[in-house]
Amino acid sequence: MATATFIQQGDSIDYTPGAAVGAGDVVVLNDLIGVAKRDIPANTLGSLDVAGVFEFPKASGVGTAIGAGLDVFWDAGNTEATTDSGGGTNKKIGRSVLAADDDATTVRIRLSQ
Numbered sequence: 887m888a889t890a891t892f893i894q895q896g897d898s899i900d901y902t903p904g905a906a907v908g909a910g911d912v913v914v915l916n917d918l919i920g921v922a923k924r925d926i927p928a929n930t931l932g933s934l935d936v937a938g939v940f941e942f943p944k945a946s947g948v949g950t951a952i953g954a955g956l957d958v959f960w961d962a963g964n965t966e967a968t969t970d971s972g973g974g975t976n977k978k979i980g981r982s983v984l985a986a987d988d989d990a991t992t993v994r995i996r997l998s999q
Contacts, residue, residue, distance in 0.1 A: 897937040903928060912942070912960055918999055919960055919979050937997050939983055942967040944993045952993045954985045967993050 899920065907913060907926040913934055920934025942960075944952060944967045952958060952969055959976035961968045967979060979995050986993035 898923070898933040898935050900931060901926065901934045902931050907932070912962075912965070914960060914962055914977050917977055919977055919997065921997070935997070936999070939994055939996045941992045941994050942979065943991060944968065944986060946989055946991050948988055951988045951990075952982050952986045954982055956982050958982050958993065958995050967995060 901913065901915075901920065901922075903913070903926055906928045907922045909922055909924050911922045913920045913922060918936065920936045921940055922932065923935055924932065926932030942958075943965065944950060945964070952967070956969055958967050958969060958979050958981065959971050960979050961970070961972065961976045968976060970976060971978070978999055980998040981996055982993055983996050984994040
């Protein structure tokens with residue numbers, strides 16, 4: 887019977903990007919979303935946070951409000967958080983922890999995938 891070996895807590899994961907990643911950049915790894923806490927040069931081991939509460943950009947204007955407690959997705963094409971899954975194209979970030987009205991340009995999200 888195979889057994890699992892503990893590697894790390896899991897709030898952050900190791901990540902080696904093919905191109906430079908800036909602090910605060912959102913990284914999509916298939917269905918996993920991570921946020922770079924620090925700059926990571928190309929081809930250099932760094933880490934991505936995959937847990938915690940982060941403020942993400944969102945669209946503003948009529949009909950863009952995001953209520954608290956909703957599933958939120960990352961629209962990589964527009965580099966913003968949205969409640970629209972895009973038919974599976976937009977990957978789940980987590981849940982909003984604070985309501986963001988139509989005029990807000992950011993929304994607070996607890997990472998969870």
